[in-house]
Amino acid sequence: MTRIAVIPGDGIGPEVVEQAVMTLDAFGLGLDFDHLDHVNAGTYLRTGVALCDEDVARVAASRSALLGAIGDPRVASPAYGRGVLLRLRFELDLYVNHRPARLLSDRLSPLRPDRPRAVDCVVIRENTEGLYTGMGGALRAGGEHEIALDIDLSTHRGTSRVVEHAFTIARREVCMVDKANAVEHGGSLWQRCWRAAAARHPDVAARHLYVDAAAMRMVTDPTGFDVVVTNNSYGDILSDVASAVAGGIGTAASANLNPERGFGLYEPVHGSAPDIAGTRAANPVGAILSAGLLLADLGHTAEAAALRNAVDLAVADGETTPDLGGSLDTGKAGQAVRARL
Ligand code: NAD
Numbered sequence: 001m002t003r004i005a006v007i008p009g010d011g012i013g014p015e016v017v018e019q020a021v022m023t024l025d026a027f028g029l030g031l032d033f034d035h036l037d038h039v040n041a042g043t044y045l046r047t048g049v050a051l052c053d054e055d056v057a058r059v060a061a062s063r064s065a066l067l068g069a070i071g072d073p074r075v076a077s078p079a080y081g082r083g084v085l086l087r088l089r090f091e092l093d094l095y096v097n098h099r100p101a102r103l104l105s106d107r108l109s110p111l112r113p114d115r116p117r118a119v120d121c122v123v124i125r126e127n128t129e130g131l132y133t134g135m136g137g138a139l140r141a142g143g144e145h146e147i148a149l150d151i152d153l154s155t156h157r158g159t160s161r162v163v164e165h166a167f168t169i170a171r172r173e174v175c176m177v178d179k180a181n182a183v184e185h186g187g188s189l190w191q192r193c194w195r196a197a198a199a200r201h202p203d204v205a206a207r208h209l210y211v212d213a214a215a216m217r218m219v220t221d222p223t224g225f226d227v228v229v230t231n232n233s234y235g236d237i238l239s240d241v242a243s244a245v246a247g248g249i250g251t252a253a254s255a256n257l258n259p260e261r262g263f264g265l266y267e268p269v270h271g272s273a274p275d276i277a278g279t280r281a282a283n284p285v286g287a288i289l290s291a292g293l294l295l296a297d298l299g300h301t302a303e304a305a306a307l308r309n310a311v312d313l314a315v316a317d318g319e320t321t322p323d324l325g326g327s328l329d330t331g332k333a334g335q336a337v338r339a340r341l
């Protein structure tokens with residue numbers, strides 16, 4: 001049995017993960033799901049800890065993990081998200097955040113129809129460093145002379161391994177995105193790691209854009225991108241932009257990976273969407289496509305392709321949730337995908 005840890009989480013997380021698990025089940029691959037239903041904001045509010053050491057060990061002992069979303073309007077502190085999502089990413093060293101964006105149907109593109117629109121790119125986001133490490137502090141906290149510091153950490157090891165990964169998965173080009181014109185030390189390190197990786201992969205084109213220009217291009221000419229590699233924060237932002245030009249945040253999938261260890265934590269790019277939680281309006285496609293990335297990484301390539309194709313067909317048939325112009329609820333939209341497998 002291949003054990004998959006499942007963390008439904010908060011808001012629409014459980015609603016979309018249920019559909020992803022049912023879709024995986026439809027393949028009859030003998031996957032065995034280990035549900036960590038208690039890892040949510042309710043537990044955090046009651047006990048102060050949502051994900052304990054034992055939970056981390058359960059996830060680490062699994063073959064892969066599937067997560068819905070972490071976040072709740074009752075919790076203001078970043079300690080909760082840090083204690084669950086970032087803890088898993090950091091402790092399991094899932095240094096690659098693989099976020100593909102592929103236009104599901106022409107009618108979903110917000111771009112003008114006279115432009116080429118076939119978006120099909122991957123944002124590779126560095127997932128264990130940058131502004132997310134919690135390093136830093138506050139001086140003279142609370143007063144009007146307060147100074148807040150959040151260190152933007154880039155190490156040679158962390159940068160070179162994620163840039164190298166981007167080149168190994170590229171079909172034609174890697175575009176490295178940084179802010180080296182303003183951010184001195186990290187900018188220089190990313191530039192050097194990118195040049196060294198480009199020299200190791202002469203068969204792959206290497207492009208560079210500053211993050212402001214990259215955000216602009218991601219909107220005006222997203223079809224030009226193949227693989228975008230960038231740091232933790234820029235990757236967070238650019239993957240949301242890419243999701244929007246590829247059909248919408250409800251459709252975007254992601255994989256948090258450690259390629260050497262072959263372990264992945266799969267989750268939709270979106271959050272817990274408190275504004276629609278409980279209304280059955282959540283689009284399950286992002287979670288289902290995340291389950292598809294899980295299948296592909298487990299070697300079930302044919303099933304993964306069938307899953308992607310079934311999603312495309314359901315979307316083309318308008319058998320979708322309201323965010324994509326359909327009228328189905330979460331469950332019916334999931335069913336529409338499974339009916340096309
Ligand atoms: P969000 O992604 O939850 O929602 C942004 C907008 O997109 C909302 O209008 C929402 O209704 C819509 N949306 C999101 N997913 C959708 C879906 N599947 N179907 C249809 N519409 C969808 O982002 P937010 O509002 O900034 O954050 C809400 C909470 O989620 C916060 O606590 C945040 O920290 C957390 N969050 C968690 C993750 C994660 O677990 N990976 C990712 C992003 C945000």
Ligand code: IPM
Pocket residue numbers: 070071081085236269271
């Ligand atoms: C994401 C989310 C998280 C991030 C938040 C919830 C900490 O936005 O997975 O994209 O920024 O990594």
Ligand code: MN
Pocket residue numbers: 236237240269
């Ligand atoms: Mn995000």
